[in-house]
Amino acid sequence: QSRNTIQIAGSSTVLPFASIVAEEFANAFPDYNAPNVAGGGSGGGKRQLCEGVGEATLDIANSSSKMSASELESCHANGVTDVREIVFGYDGIVFATGINQGDFALEPVHLYKAIAAQVPVDGELVDNPYTNWSEIDASLPDQGIFVAIPGTNHGTREVFDQRVLEAGCEAAELPEMDEDAMEAACLTPRQDVVVEIAGDYTETLARLQSNPEAVGVFGLSFYDQNRDTLKVATVSGVEPSLDTIAAGDYPVSRPLQFYVKGAHVGVIPGIEDYVAFFLSEQMAGAGGTLEAAGLVPASSEFLAGQLEAFNNAEQYTR
Amino acid sequence: MDVLAGKVKVTSKTLDQTMNPAELMDHPIRLSARDVTVHYGEKQALHGISIDIPDRAVTAFIGPSGCGKSTFLRCINRMNDTIEGAKVGGKIELDGEDIYSADLDVVELRARVGMVFQKPNPFPKSIYDNVAYGPRIHGLAKSKADLDEIVISSLRKAGLFEEVKDRLAEPGTGLSGGQQQRLCIARAIAVGPEVILMDEPCSALDPIATAIIEELIDELRENYTIVIVTHSMQQAARVSQKTAFFHLGNLIEHGDTEDIFTNPVNKQTQDYIMGRIG
Amino acid sequence: MDVLAGKVKVTSKTLDQTMNPAELMDHPIRLSARDVTVHYGEKQALHGISIDIPDRAVTAFIGPSGCGKSTFLRCINRMNDTIEGAKVGGKIELDGEDIYSADLDVVELRARVGMVFQKPNPFPKSIYDNVAYGPRIHGLAKSKADLDEIVISSLRKAGLFEEVKDRLAEPGTGLSGGQQQRLCIARAIAVGPEVILMDEPCSALDPIATAIIEELIDELRENYTIVIVTHSMQQAARVSQKTAFFHLGNLIEHGDTEDIFTNPVNKQTQDYIMGRIG
Amino acid sequence: MNALVIAALLLVLLTVSYQVGWSRSRKLADGKDTRLHSRPIYHGALAALFALLPAIVILGLWALFSQSVTNSFILAQLPAEVAQQQPFEVQAAVSRVQAIASGYGVIGEPTPMETAAASAYASFQQLSFLGVIAAAAALGAVGLFWAQRRIAPRLRARTEVEIFVRLALIACSTVAILTTLGIVLSLLSDALRFFSFISPLDFFFGTTWNPRFQSTGSGSAGEYGLLPLLWGTVMISIIAMLVAVPIGLMSAIYLSQYAHARVRSVVKPIIEILAGIPTIVYGFFALVTVGPFLSGLGDVIGINIRATSALTAGVVMGIMIIPFISSLSDDILGQVPRTMRDGSLGLGATQSETIRKVLLPAALPGVVGAVLLAVSRAIGETMIVVLAAGNSPVLRANPAEPTSTVTVSIVNQLTGDADFTSPQSLVAFALGLTLFAMTLLLNVLALYIVRKFREQYE
Amino acid sequence: MTDTVLPGAAAGAQNRERVRKSLTRRHRNETLFRWAGILSIAAALGFVAILFGMILSKGLPSFWQSTVHFEAYFDPELIQGGPRPERADFASPADHQQAVNTWQRAVTMSNWNKIVETGLREAAPDFEIESRDLLELVTSAGRFQLRDIYFADPEVLGQTVPVSILASANTDNWLKGTIDRSQPDERQQLAATTRALADQFEENGTISFDFAWHIFTNVDSRSAPATAGLAGAFMGSLYMMIVVIVLAVPIGVASAVYLEEFAPKNRLTDLIEVNINNLAAVPSIVFGLLGAAVFINYFGLPRSAPLVGGLVLTLMTLPTIIIATRAALRAVPPSLRQAALGLGASHNQTVFHHVLPMTYPGVLTATIIGVAQALGETAPLLLIGMSAFIANIPAGPLDSATALPVQIYLWQGNENRNFFEARTSAAIIVLLGLMLLLNAIAIFLRSRLEKRA
Ligand SMILES: Nc1ncnc2c1ncn2[C@@H]1O[C@H](COP(=O)(O)OP(=O)(O)OP(=O)(O)O)[C@@H](O)[C@H]1O
Ligand SMILES: Nc1ncnc2c1ncn2[C@@H]1O[C@H](COP(=O)(O)OP(=O)(O)OP(=O)(O)O)[C@@H](O)[C@H]1O
Ligand SMILES: [Mg+2]
């Protein structure tokens, strides 16, 4: 008798969504067990997915980042040749302060100047001199700089680096330098007023509560659940919301996905149904349960495409 | 200060059984040790002890603390085997059988040579179970009735039965010190030993309990070969027929108790008995 | 078995100092106890002890094990205070001062009444620090030189100085048993006590060390009031001028050592000394 | 059903062989005047061992190999194409056959091929099971026969049984060694893989911990200096010790030297409750209570203390360690012989002088050992730091700032979103190995000191 | 030589004078020292009190949760799927199962929310509210609750039945005031009408605070946080503890017996000893790494399984048990061994008949302490996949499960903080309760055993 519970693990960002789907899935399909959804981070999930084929291995890995070429390679090396990717929606990343703080209308360049270890002043890179937001831009509140950003172990950090720091870096017009140095200059945060949060968003929130001046980075869904204590900042003039992110107006968002082990489809009961259920209108679709939980939904055509690709056993490649 | 000389006398034998040296002659040799040496690691505790121990008599080992009395006693039932680092040399024969030979099962030996220790050490079980333990492990009783029989007769021989007959199910540790020691003797007897070794059996007891045990030893002598270690010369004089004096791991002198106490041959024995050493 | 009677004799006083009873008369009473009782929880260990202890003489407490010798000794410097559940009644006076009175500081008392224990118990410090410990805590030395002085003279009085003078910085625990015991005596002397209590100071020592300590006690007697507990009648006879015999928590008899050993008034004392009990 | 048959077989073997051994030896003793070396129960037990062990070995082998044997049998019944499929499809096909054979049925119509295979499989299953049972029983019987032939009055059955028992005991005590071995081996290979990316020199002596998030495809791997983590670990441990050692030691001293027996019997268990509280609870406690309290306190006295900081984690960890120190110190103070205390009191020292000048110096090695053991616990503590230290792996001296530790980094790097083949994840194993080596060192040191101390008084 | 130490009258007096002079200072030091001790104990006890006070004050309220009581009409119009298929109608059990599944899916797909909505509207007939906002009032699992009533008893079809459904987490927050009630609308989780209705319901008793039994009977829930419970985590912990007890106690005691009673004292046993003591202090997280590598990767045991968790915790607990058992064995007086040996008992008999029974109280205490420690362990479980969302109560040690401390960890990080902060404390109360219970049992059993000995 083979295993009859779907095993899922991975990203803690996807975890709440996958858990909800798992729970509803079991409710909707009383003949299947509720899938087990473990955390462990995107890396952990993919690692387990790629350990091999067989009952003791994972069926689905949740991930907030794309599987890398080397990961895929290691998958293949372990006999996991059929990996199917499903993108089911987007995660918005918002900047928020305590409820009683000033209003922030941020631009990536503001954040870059607040965060980077070295910033250009008069065309030269110097150690970051700013201590107050209003020094960076007069439009920003007169408030000390203190930023809590996701730790390097978070997938969110990747988006943050790309969409905020790199974008801000470009806008800040750094002096000419080679690519590596440029990357280092853009992406190295200062240590005095920037903390990297390795834990989850509750930790960031705790940081904000202990330091009222702090600006923190949160997932949209987390912000949504804690609107009573958090005040969100606009980025490039756009207020983050399901609509603005889905429309692509809000710059800081990323796709969320999971990877299915093709070899287990049809062997572990319910995988196809789970995927279809996940991508259904009532779950990942606009107005579905996951949206209420903070997922930025993708269009229904996109979701249908994902499902079709999955059913056609299209394999993930890089 | 000669005024004090001779002021301490030992009048012994308040007990009634007596035995004169001639009688002792009849007793065959039960145990004989030849050139027994014991090392504890580097340290030599016994330097070649040779002694014959007669049947059905009490032999007392005396000597100052640390002279090796207990060590030698433990050789006789191979309790030294249980001490890490103890090495025994020489030969000890029980009824002509070498007790250190490879065929001999030490468990069987210990059933034949019982031991009573300095501090009463009853098991934390009922009085009955204390006495029944030995017969049980050795399979001495065919039935429950048999076992009852053994337990009761052993307790009786140890002079304890009357005192405890109504509370055989109570823990042995609840008895008084003297009773506990008698319980230990009963426990040893229950296995049906031929020899009983006693290592300072009264040193933890009060004078009254001591007197009772001494009387008991005197009775047991009729059926068992008894070896007793004592630190009290008075006690040795009271209960034993043979006395061996140890000093610094050597057997200095050995003979009839009366002779040893009245006419010690050796200077060291004399000194010890006169209270000049120890 | 009367043949054995009288075979054990104690010839005592191998030491040269002697003192006759008349001399003792001159010694004023240093300590006097009246009706001292001690309870350990429910159990009464002493039943009203009254005794006078003379200055500059050795008083020995003898008696069978558990009779309360140590208990009474510990009353004299209130070491019983440190035992949970011990309650002391009656009165003990040191130089006419009630040592159990509320004004009396027990720390001060213990500085005046030193104690040496059964097992040598040097602190795990250097020999020097062992001896200097008392003077330091009591602030007896004004300067380092003072302290050196005290340490050296104490060691000298304890007859240890010559043996250890080259290794004062080595740990006291590295000495032999007899040396350790003398170190403990030196440590007690260093505080400048008036009375020294010793609880079986030789029972853990070999005969040679014992002899040295006995000699030392005899010397110390000239300057201190000494009370010694011993389980060896021979030792009591050898070192003491006064002897007190305890039995079952009672002081049975007390008097000049010679009298006690030669003419015990009490039947129990007689029995004990004759070796019939204990 | 199968399990029942097997249990029954073993039970029968057990009773029969025991009975045989018991009664035969008894008869020997009854008949003649010979004395048995061992009591009948030992002969019984020995016979049972002889009978059961071979049977169990056979059953064990079957348990190991039945799966593959069954699989290949079923595959042999199915067409050859099936076996050439992907392993998982093969497994699916096999499971279908098994489901049909079990009578539960499958969804959809089974093919005739499958039905045939199923019936063949069913009979194979029965036959093979019977065969195995028979083999086990036969071997058991052989063992029993041999055992009962050996029975003789002088057979040292007890000794043999005892040897067996002792072997079993030895087997149990190797588990601890295997555990250590397992730890080292399971960490080593991945740690080595990490060191193939990052040079050990950079790891052990680097002063920056910044394992960049490796953007897919991007080149730089970040910096993996261990020192900031190590420093965080050390700093938190020091703070924890500053809290725990004085409080723990003084509590132990007071309870063992001053307090009434009754006070002691109440207070001690209450303090020991602290040791039983899960560390996750401490973490939560630090996060919601201690952190905000400390930062509030900082505001009052004018120091900027972060709510999640080395201080918070250290203080809470200190609280957790108090009972550890106090009970160990209690034991150790108890081991200092009473004569030592009496010696000092007898010289007129006050209680506290005795404790400070005699007991503590005497117990010092033991206490140091205890503290070292506590330190190794602090170093290995994870959940408190995860929740309370604020994860900021930067080399800085101010304890009021957030910091990070080795353990936290293990959790973070391993449960993060990083690529699992990358040094970002693999570093966790190198960290684990370092941690293991550190605690090993501390422990060996502590044990050495404690043992030296024990020797002194034994 | 001075006369400092001579007991001559003058010197004696001088000595006594010096001693006297030092007394005030020394007694003051004594008092200070004593107070340091008392303060330390007070601090330690204070920590216990604060910790318990905080957790109790935060956690206790969440044991009472707002519950909506109303009448539900099981409308035959809405409930689909027809009658439940009978076993007799189908050839094989597999076919029957298939039919039942189809029926259950159909029933599930019915518009249960409509039934909930109708029931709620009945309870407040005059209240104007949008359906969506109305449904926000109760937990989203309410519809499944009704469905399960129908599954359990299809006879309710067409009847009106009084039901009690938990209010949603947001409603609970609102009513308990764990969310700031003065915040403006856009910062509230619930619409203004929903909040007003909640208040009205509370007043007229439709919503009451009932004891939240479901904390003990439900599993964790993400989609309906109000119904989240500890049953799954509890069972997971229970299985792990069983594994720990079944494995760690015999193995631990056996090793201790071997090492203490039988093993020759040599380098090897020394090594084992150091090794065991070291294992006792190896960080628990390292055991997690070990478990992942050995039990899951090497032996292929399922992840998230209590069996694996139990094995890891067993390895962690073993040293505790071994060390404590050895200490207990060492404390058995040698006289007891001698007594048995002297009677001719063999070494094994001596150990198993006399020595080992004496250690039972010690072993028992060690076991319970070890188990309590294992019960509270979190870090290693995170690494073997037990920090999972598991919607089933595990039926055996091989099923996926979480454990109580992991559940605490998960809840404390939940984004619905206002609700889960209290819930976390509630879980902690349960865990601490278990812990204290275990300790109480240990103390009780130990005193019983010791009395018997
Ligand atoms: N287990 C042991 N290990 C090492 N040395 C030992 C051991 N047992 C005894 N000894 C040493 O062997 C010598 C003889 O000891 P033994 O116990 O036989 O003396 P004893 O005559 O019985 O003394 P006592 O009257 O004090 O009981 C002593 O020096 C003692 O220190
Ligand atoms: N700390 C204590 N608690 C309870 N009872 C005690 C304590 N110390 C001694 N006793 C009891 O008080 C009685 C007298 O004891 P003590 O130690 O004074 O006797 P002793 O004459 O010194 O004996 P020994 O010669 O054995 O040293 C004994 O019955 C003993 O059991
Ligand atoms: Mg002896």
Ligand SMILES: [Mg+2]
């Ligand atoms: Mg005494």
